[in-house]
Amino acid sequence: MSFGIALMLAACGAADKGESAASASANPVISLDTLRTVTERLSSDEFEGREPGSPGEAKTLAYLVERFQAAGLKPGNEGSWFQDVPLVELTAQNVSPLSFTGGKAPLSLAYGPQMVVGTNRVTPRIDLKDSEVVFVGYGINAPERGWNDYAGLDVKGKTVVILINDPDWETKNLEGPFGGRAMTYYGRWTYKYEEAARQGAAAALIVHQTEPAAYGWNVVQSSWTGAQQVADAANGHMDHSQAVGWIGLDQARALFASGGQDFARLAAAAKVKGFKAVPLGGVKASVSFDMNVRKHSSKNVIGILPGTSRADEYVLYTAHWDHLGRCEKAPDGDDICNGAIDNATGTAALVALAQANAKAGPTPRTQVFLAVTAEESGLLGSAYYGSNPVFPHARTVGGVNIDAMQLAPPARNVVVVGKGKSELDGFLERALAAQGRVATAEPTPEKGFYYRSDHFSFAKYGVPMLYFDGGDDLVKGGKAAGAAYAEDYEKNRYHGPADEFNPGWDWSGALRDAQVYYAVGRALAQSDAWPKWAPGDEFRAIRDRSRSGATG
Template sequence: MIRNGLIAAAALALAACSGTKGDNALDIPEVQKGDISEQTMKEVVKELASDAFEGRMPGSAGEEKTVAYLTKRFEEAGLQPGNNGSWVQDVPLVEITGKDYAPLTITGDGIDLSYEFSTDWVAVTYREDAATSVEDSDMVFVGYGINAPERDWNDYEGVDVKGKTVVILVNDPDFATDSLEGPFNGKAMTYYGRWTYKFEEAARQGAAAALIIHDTAPASYGWNVVESSWTGPQAYAQRGENAPPLTMMNGWVQKEIGRAILKAAGKDLDELTALARTKGFKPVSLGLKASTSFRNDVRTFASQNVIGILPGTDAPDEYVMHTAHWDHLGHCTPAPDGDDICNGAVDNATGTAALVALAEAHAKAGAPRRSLVFLAVTAEESGLLGADYYAANPVFPLAQTVGGINMDAILVAGPAKDVTVVGPGKSQLDKFLDAALNAGGRVATPNPSPEAGYYYRSDHFAFAKRGVPMLYVDGGQDLVEGGREAGEAIEADYRKNRYHGPKDEYDENWDWSGVMADLQLFYGIGRMMAMSTSWPNWVDGDEFKATRDESCAAAEAGC
């Protein structure tokens, strides 16, 4: 835990300047330990994870209870309503369910291939159209589908893909390396490796459709995950004015289906993959045409983010974010005992409770110089929708948002010597983390699976991709009692027996000491950021730095 008194003296050496706009050195102030209530954590987790909340599904009676309860606890903690006098931000959502899928047909000179939906390929539309049709769309292989000017890499160079179907590899070009060195950080996935980016870039390029060739290792999950995730209802945030462009269809094909399609074009998947990993790769027109069609059921509904603020004293228009998602899965596949409520005690009643407990502690300590924002977002389980909606429609300008901390599924495992940092080395926020860790006598362990791209899979990412530096820190696995073996066993048990299932429930016998140590870490980082005069940025070469720099350059106030 962070010691009573001062943050590590070593951190003070970093306070070489005031950290005003354009400065590189960081002002990391001294802060006191927070008075964080373990009782609050217990009360909030127990309440939110009770059967009365029915698994906290957005759009349900469980949401109404959750929003009312969080509003009450935020107010009691000493916060003010965070959205112009309101505690909530409405999040308009749309649910699109594809049906009546025609086969995916691939045609060309003497070529007539047909593939069945779900078993061979999957696809959805993000457009709110009653029907989707891709007809005789020219196919182009675009390697990893990356356009990264700051890395002098453009897989679309020299080709016009407007109205065409692009075929893309999953992950990024140096996935297969053993180190973290390379044009795309070696085996550590960058955002350019995520399927979300690939579909976004295909749309920016004007493609009619985008198909990713699935491969288990670089995707970090099997086809069964793709099939289950990309069939059935899909929820999205409703699009406002001036929204980014969309393809008509985004989807995946099985690896061997992708291999067969390329073979029909006279190409070899392995050879093209090797070429796509080299700088200067040029896209390959396949001389084939893709066609399919399906219908869509479209349903709109509304959910809510809950926002509280502790206004700052000297710089109230500069903001430090704390985020956690309040939602879970509602009723789900029953356990053997018939229990069908996915209570989501760990995921993410813990992170939501942490918002309340940290808000209480900061209010007790008195407002810092910058404002502290506590944002409980909806629909994370549907694809980070509440966070993405806020970041696209921010209550507080992103250029005036210093940075933030995300808290998602804090596993109750007892005290640990370390914390797991997801996405280390990306931003200068690591310096604030280091200072707090040094003071607490703990160490940072890098994410053990950097190739899986976990940094891009929780709510902080909605802010990061729009330029706001964000930290994502999980509990440690090197437990004081039992070491890494014990920590790994506890996490494996949770993943196997409770994660996204009815048995993720509150336990009266939980040892909260490790969680409370983590909350002291989060408190120290947030307090330092809120007392600092610095504007931490992404490190040079990070995929989000250019976005932040552009945002700051255009802003009259803030970074």
């Protein structure tokens, strides 16, 4: 049985200024066998969870080059398939309990079930001792919004306790000092640690709450225990805090009570502009651990289909090949986070899209197929490409990012992360119309997905990238069925050993989504348009500046 759906891109309207007639039609034949085979192979135990710097990486790279070559791609980096990405692997060992003394009652939090901790510093040992604890609300310093949780506060040498997400995340609409329900970058855990380091904090601890974090403690525990990757840096990241980590909600409540404070009251107060940080009654934090430090070079994999008449203009297809490697054991003893859906499926789609485009023949613009490393460690591979682009950002038209294909039956829609941000939406809507589907905005913008995948690394340099998830309105079962699929994946598989290949998966929905990726990318590669960011978008000015010096 073939699940192939012929995509015919609708004729371009007047609004699609500059788009060539050649982009008006495409008939993709996406290989279901490729999607299945590549996903199954990359997520097998043989690849050990595809951790950067592990034997699993070497196997992954060799397999991707083999598949890229067979698909018809050419090496994309001056004759090489690879772009070296300098990394440091940091593994915390002999982690002591995180202890709090000096309050009403001493606390000792266990590594794993109650707290996780690590460091970005490239150093063999961390000893945090008797560091005064201060609650800094959401830990945000945003002058343009008139908000500073660190105002009048000196946290040098201190441990800051921080809430996840933005102060207005519980708002039901998109109105508020930080975009209401939609998370801004200020809400991301990465920002919280960055700002704490800028303020001089010795340690930064985020309080885990499932709804504003968008995932349960199991995800925090599996992601933070074991080896961690950071970008290599000349200063060894010694300007970062000594220790960063998370503590459970119940443990946070106990900590605040020990410091003579009520967690719920202070958390509510932190939502209001003008909140002042609160020391926790003389409570002091201590934790220590050894660090196993290993410098290594991971790799992005780059293949291209050279363009014809405008070969110096580039269209990107991106997906991350890495996952977590060995992780926290499941009850059955399985300690391999195979990352079948996240993101063996996206990497398989990258290969299948390369195949389909090679068979369809060259396009005016060069098509770039980029499998990046270390996404799970904080978008490190794409960030490195962003700061060291193989193809100039000013000559990169835009593209699509593929992260975790949905293995649910067909849906009536796709869920666009960042809908309305750029003119790429028009390309997507035409591709979906050919399937009788629609694009809908993400229903949970508070989860901050826009800042959690590799498209963000390109957006920061002004390159518009389209990122969508499989639909949440299934043809059979509607939104209830879509919600049940999403809940099962997030609770039982996401970032855990249970994210394994399932021979019984229904690929029909994922195949339709892959065809949409093809249609969008192919239309961009055939077009002469340069999609813009929406007026007022945070990345518009960056793109305008980079394009002002470019021709074409």
